[in-house]
Amino acid sequence: MELFLQQTVNAFALGGTYALLALGLAVVFSIMGLINFAHGELMTIAGYVLMYCGLAGISFVFAVPLALLASTFAAVLMERIAFRPVRNSSGATMLVTSFAVAMILQVLFQNLISVRSQPVLLPEALSGSITIGGLVIGVNKLVAIISTVIMLIFLDRFLSKQKYGIAMRAAAEDFAVARLMGIRANTVIAGAFAISGLLAGVAAILWVSQRASVDPLMGFTPVLKAFIAAILGGLGSLRGAVAGGFLLGFIEIYLAAFLPPALQEFRDPIGLGIVVLVLLMRPNGLLPAASLKAEKV
Amino acid sequence: MKKTLLTTGILAMALTGGAYAQTLKVGVATAQTGALAHYDGPVVEGLQMGVDEINAAGGIGGTLKIELVQKDVRSDAAQTAIATQELVDAGVKVLILPCDADPSLAAISIVDSAQVPAISTCASSPTLPMIGGDYMFANFPGDNVQATVSAQWAYDQGMTTAYIVYSPDTQYTSMPLYFADVMETLGGEVVGRDTYTLGQQDFSAIATRIANMDPQPDVVMTSAYEPDFPSFIKALRAAGVTSQVIGSDGIDSPTTFSIGPAADRLVFTTAGHPTENSPMADFNAKYKETYGEESQTVFNAIGYDLAKVIEAASMAAGPDASSQELRDAIANLENVQGATSLITYKGTNGMPVREVTLIGVMSGERQLIGQPSPNPAIIPAPRMQ
Structure with missing residues (x-):
């Protein structure tokens, strides 16, 4: 039982990180219909800021907001430079653009920073663990769970109470009508990218605090997981993205924890098999976006 | 003209x-x-x-x-x-x-x-x-030779129970299988085996499993390298595993020395040391x-x-x-x-005879543990995957 609880804590921590990643994709997708595969590179940018702050001797407490600021700013810049010119093009064009942005950034990191992974100095407190009621919980797991909760609450409040948040929800529901109501497209889309950048930054800090290094290609795996989680939850639905992220985290951890040793090698295919099963039963994802209702697949 | x-x-x-x-x-x-x-x-x-x-x-x-x-x-x-x-x-x-x-x-x-x-x-x-x-x-130095050197060292230090974490994804990351062979030849016991996927970010499930063993294994061996290895050892320590960890040459990089206290009981094999x-x-x-x-x-x-x-x-x-x-x-x-x-290449099939160096990590510093010659009798035969 204790082992089960312990693994559940692990699943919450991993699922939370996936949820933040998937949310980052979903926020942009819900408004623009774009899956931004360069989302992972926003994480890499935040990671490099942490690394340079460490080298410059800036305390982690200040490095974190700087990293968040950098990824948010980079996301807005990305929208302005790469995605605005192709905004009205087909989904395929935007998708290819996002791949191009990801690749260009990777090559820039490789050429301007280093092809090798760079160590990131982390506060020792993050590597420790605390015991709560017989459960040993790593501090970085706890931080992951707490930051996920904070981000989710923040996002929920922002979307339901703030003017820009409400505008974004309206745009997600029906962009054309929202624009007819006087909502400025540029503001809403830039806002969506800013939020997605902020989410990427938070996820990057959690991700980097586990691996203790950054390299130019580190964004690939997380964006892939985020993509799976977003599809699982229902593309374009924010609550769905969170549900999908947690479900993916739970699937991965429980399989790694409780699959018999002989089957462990097949953990990933089994995990993705479960995802496919879920999608067979709920083709539009766990919590489909409202806008999808009309177009049943 | x-x-x-x-x-x-x-x-x-x-x-x-x-x-x-x-x-x-x-x-x-x-x-x-x-x-x-x-x-x-x-x-x-x-x-x-x-x-x-x-x-x-x-x-x-x-x-x-x-x-x-x-x-x-x-x-x-x-x-x-x-x-x-x-x-x-x-x-x-x-x-x-x-x-x-x-x-x-x-x-x-x-x-x-x-x-x-x-x-x-x-x-x-x-x-x-x-x-x-x-x-x-x-x-x-070959994987089987590196594993022989590190397993012999662990056994000589009195560590007799080993847990291995390997990945079947590449030849290199299956080095712990050689380690398990040598450990068993020497008379030690392999108490658990786990696999991971190359590029796996989260090792908490494996770490929790090892932490819940009673008693914990004396030594945990893996040939995971960056970025997997730092995640692995941090997860292991955060879960409360204090066992000796043995790695291989893939972690001979600056990141390993900047992990901090989590890497304190870490030894790995590599190709040389600047004495x-x-x-x-x-x-x-x-x-x-x-x-x-x-x-x-x-x-x-x-x-x-x-x-x-x-x-x-x-x-x-x-x-x-x-x-x-x-x-x-x-x-x-x-x-x-x-x-x-x-x-030396003479007399080999192309896998050179070279020295293997054992490096310990202590407070982020590189420490030479030794450059022992492996006992040829216990070096496992290359394992075809």
Whole structure:
């Protein structure tokens, strides 16, 4: 039982990180219909800021907001430079653009920073663990769970109470009508990218605090997981993205924890098999976006 | 008329130019970008240093200069095959292939049919030359030898229960299987085995499983490397596992030394250590002079070793040797002094006999534990996957 609880804590921590990643994709997708595969590179940018702050001797407490600021700013810049010119093009064009942005950034990191992974100095407190009621919980797991909760609450409040948040929800529901109501497209889309950048930054800090290094290609795996989680939850639905992220985290951890040793090698295919099963039963994802209702697949 | 004379003159010079500027063309198809760049990048730096040094002294034997023809294979197996073909077509006499056995294996058919000797920069899979045939060589202590050294050390320290975490994804990451074999041969017990996927970010499920064992294993062995290894050891320590952790050469990188207290009970095998007045200490001093910063990994010195091996083989085979003759010369090399170790190919199938070094990490510092010779009787046979 204790082992089960312990693994559940692990699943919450991993699922939370996936949820933040998937949310980052979903926020942009819900408004623009774009899956931004360069989302992972926003994480890499935040990671490099942490690394340079460490080298410059800036305390982690200040490095974190700087990293968040950098990824948010980079996301807005990305929208302005790469995605605005192709905004009205087909989904395929935007998708290819996002791949191009990801690749260009990777090559820039490789050429301007280093092809090798760079160590990131982390506060020792993050590597420790605390015991709560017989459960040993790593501090970085706890931080992951707490930051996920904070981000989710923040996002929920922002979307339901703030003017820009409400505008974004309206745009997600029906962009054309929202624009007819006087909502400025540029503001809403830039806002969506800013939020997605902020989410990427938070996820990057959690991700980097586990691996203790950054390299130019580190964004690939997380964006892939985020993509799976977003599809699982229902593309374009924010609550769905969170549900999908947690479900993916739970699937991965429980399989790694409780699959018999002989089957462990097949953990990933089994995990993705479960995802496919879920999608067979709920083709539009766990919590489909409202806008999808009309177009049943 | 004057013009014709001039043209003929230039043409004549161009045609005869090759005769007096003799060079040994070495094709370098390595991963300068992508996942293997952590290793190939530093190796090529060291190789370039060695080649520059030889050329500055007039070339091999004072006459034959080395010309490196470089191609980036982006850590991709298919690209390695393409680059190798291009280099063979360009007429290289010796090939340098990427660090990992898997991309190197992709180039085998080309290497074999062109009969050009190929040396992998730092692949340590003992199966590489076995599958690769006569023209494939490695440049690193084999996985089975490294595992023998680390298992013997652990056993001698009184650690008798081992837990291994390996990945079947590549030859290299299955090194812990050799460790388990040696541990069992010595009389120790393997109390658990776990697998992970290359690039796996989260090791908390495995860490929790090990932490819940009673008693905890004496030693946990893995050959995971960056970025998997830091995640692994941090998860392990955060879950409360205090066992000795043993790793391998893939973690001989700056990140390992900046992990902090989580890496305190960590020992890994690698290819060399700059003890005072050793060739590697000399190399590191020269490296600092050339690149303006300290060498941060043994893979720089490994690249320098490659230059020394090529020099020694070319010296033995003569300046006009064909690639086949160079292959035979490499296969017969004995006690070539490299930066990390003495290197011998004679009597092996292409997996060199080299020193294995055990390094301990303590408070982020590199500590030499020893450079023991493995007992040949207990080295496991290469494991075909």
